[in-house]
């Protein structure tokens with residue numbers, strides 16, 4: 819199987835399966851209108867879009883790399899940096915802001931040593947600051963992998979994150 823090595827933020831070496839990238843590419847006709855759909859599939863597979871995959875996509879669609887990078891940076895759902903296994907979203911919409919979402923940001927920063935937009939050294943968590951999640955009655959709201967936690971306090975953060983840490987099987 820063809821692999822390329824990729825350094826993560828924490829310094830670990832992660833293998834990118836080029837076979838997997840090629841499998842995704844081959845599911846689509848070589849037409850530029852499928853560019854976004856292919857990038858979404860790659861993002862889904864690797865949790866981000868590796869540089870090697872961008873290059874392969876550029877060659878496959880005969881599309882300039884610069885256009886692909888513009889597209890990837892434009893769409894919020896796409897990431898060019900490795901994301902954590904678990905995605906934490908902290909709402910900073912008006913209702914959550916009034917009820918102390920700033921404190922929650924500090925709580926997660928203290929627990930994981932990351933700021934919004936960053937991924938923890940162990941690759942387990944990424945933190946994102948988002949706009950209203952549509953659950954203002956539960957403000958302030960934190961969402962981890964799609965699971966909503968309402969009326970959040972700083973004190974609840976360590977316990978909630980511990981649950982997700984425990985999900986990781988021992989190496």
Ligand code: FES
Pocket residue numbers: 909910911912913914915949950951952953954955957958959
């Ligand atoms: S403002 Fe946070 S859920 Fe609406």
